[in-house]
Amino acid sequence: MTEPYVWWAILGITLATFITRSGPHWLGERLRIPPTFDSALRFAPACALAAIIAPDLLFVGDSLVLTFENPRWMAGLAAAAVFAATRSMIATIVGGMAIFWLLKAWLGA
Amino acid sequence: MVKSGLGVTEAIVLSLLAYAGSAQLAALPLMASFAPIWLVIVTAVIVNLRFVVYSVMARSHFAGLSTTKRIWLGYLVGDIMFARFSALLEREPNYPHRVAYYFGGASCNWMWWQVSSIIGILAATAIPISWGLELAGTLTLIALLVPLCRQWPVLAGAAVAAVTSVIAHGLPFRLGLPLAILFGVAVAFVVDRRRMAA
Numbered sequence: 001m002t003e004p005y006v007w008w009a010i011l012g013i014t015l016a017t018f019i020t021r022s023g024p025h026w027l028g029e030r031l032r033i034p035p036t037f038d039s040a041l042r043f044a045p046a047c048a049l050a051a052i053i054a055p056d057l058l059f060v061g062d063s064l065v066l067t068f069e070n071p072r073w074m075a076g077l078a079a080a081a082v083f084a085a086t087r088s089m090i091a092t093i094v095g096g097m098a099i100f101w102l103l104k105a106w107l108g109a
Numbered sequence: 110m111v112k113s114g115l116g117v118t119e120a121i122v123l124s125l126l127a128y129a130g131s132a133q134l135a136a137l138p139l140m141a142s143f144a145p146i147w148l149v150i151v152t153a154v155i156v157n158l159r160f161v162v163y164s165v166m167a168r169s170h171f172a173g174l175s176t177t178k179r180i181w182l183g184y185l186v187g188d189i190m191f192a193r194f195s196a197l198l199e200r201e202p203n204y205p206h207r208v209a210y211y212f213g214g215a216s217c218n219w220m221w222w223q224v225s226s227i228i229g230i231l232a233a234t235a236i237p238i239s240w241g242l243e244l245a246g247t248l249t250l251i252a253l254l255v256p257l258c259r260q261w262p263v264l265a266g267a268a269v270a271a272v273t274s275v276i277a278h279g280l281p282f283r284l285g286l287p288l289a290i291l292f293g294v295a296v297a298f299v300v301d302r303r304r305m306a307a
Contacts, residue, residue, distance in 0.1 A: 005140075005143060005146075006115070006116075006119050006140065007119075008146050009136065009139075009140045009146060009149045010119065010122060010123045010126065010127070011126075012146050012147075012149045012150040012153065013123065013126075013127040013129065013132060013133065013136050013149060013150070013153045014126040014127045015150060016127075016129075016132060016150050016153030016154045016157055017126075017127045017128060017129050017132070017153070017157065017184065018180070018184060019154055019157075020154055020157035020158065020160045020161050020164070021157070021160045021161075021163075021164055021183045021184050021185075021186050022164070022179070022180040022181075022183035022184050023161065023164065023183075024161060024164035024165045024168050024183065025164055025167075025168055025171060025179035025180060025182065025183035026176060026179065026180055026183070028168060028172065028176075028179065029172065031165070031168070033165065038165075038166075039298075040294050040295070040297070040298040041162060041165060041166045041294065042166070042195065042199075043262065043263060043266045043293065043294045043297035043298065043301075044159075044162045044163070044166060044290060044294055045163070045191055045192045045195045045257065046192075046254060046257040046258060046263045046266060046267045046270075046293075046297075047266045047267055047269075047270035047289065047290045047293030047294050047297065048159045048162070048163075048188065048270070048286075048290050049188065049192060049250050049253055049254040049257070049267070050254060050266075050267035050268070050270040050271040050274070050289075050293065051270040051271065051273070051274035051285070051286050051289035051290055051293065052188065052247075052250060052274075052286070053247055053250050053251060053254060053271065054270075054271035054272070054274050054275050055274055055275055055278045055285075056244075056247040057247060058275055059275075059278065064275065064278075072241075072244060072247075075244065075248070076247065076248065076251055079248045079251050079252070080251050080254075080255050083251065083252045083255045083256075084255060087256075089249065089252040092248055092249075092251065092252040093245050093248045093249060093252070096244070096245075096248040096251070097244065097245055097248065100241065100244055101241075104241070
């Protein structure tokens with residue numbers, strides 16, 4: 001993939017970045033949104049995070065694994081508990097990864 | 110990215126310009142099969158849809174700035190910084206240095222994302238996928254999500270978004286993500302309304 005095509009595609013993806021992230025700012029006040037919708041948007045960050053996290057924890061490759069054979073969701077749950085107890089992001093990451101690797105070794109996966 | 114056949118230079122330029130992890134990953138298979146450029150753009154836009162939501166929400170806070178500044182501030186938005194920014198606004202809606210707070214955090218996030226992304230591109234073949242190191246990224250997001258869920262409407266919305274996202278995981282263009290956000294926000298909104306009416 002070294003032809004001009006690749007560079008056009010790279011430019012295209014960059015354009016998509018600007019359209020989605022900067023578009024609403026560029027339009028600014030010209031973009032009219034009903035106030036009810038505007039107030040609903042404050043729920044968006046938590047929903048977006050949950051929507052990114054859930055498949056990351058519950059899918060192993062392409063398949064949904066909800067059993068104890070999947071260490072990812074258990075590590076995620078443990079990480080949430082560590083955060084609730086310590087309020088520390090570093091502790092959450094280190095604790096979660098430690099539990100993940102321990103479970104992985106224990107499950108022999 | 111490198112493992113799917115993109116050159117190291119191209120992968121680094123793509124990362125520096127597009128600054129969009131999931132859009133980049135979604136576009137790769139299309140690029141590998143020389144899909145039309147418009148399809149690559151449409152796919153990247155769809156995968157990036159959540160940033161439209163973020164930018165629409167942040168828009169009023171940057172209202173006094175020049176168009177150029179607003180465009181660059183918008184470009185710098187990321188999941189982590191946006192979560193922190195909205196947590197700040199939840200505590201102090203009229204915090205006077207909110208633009209500086211956003212810019213400082215977002216540009217640091219950009220820089221470190223790029224540094225780690227480039228290390229990843231260069232070391233692609235050295236780190237075995239079996240280590241599951243990418244889970245650390247997910248754990249970071251968990252640490253951001255937990256403090257946001259202290260209110261019932263948010264917790265309900267996040268739960269619905271999580272379930273929807275898992276069910277819709279197989280949809281093309283990662284459409285499950287914007288769909289899950291939409292459902293989650295709608296449920297949070299309804300729960301919030303009911304609580305206020307009660």
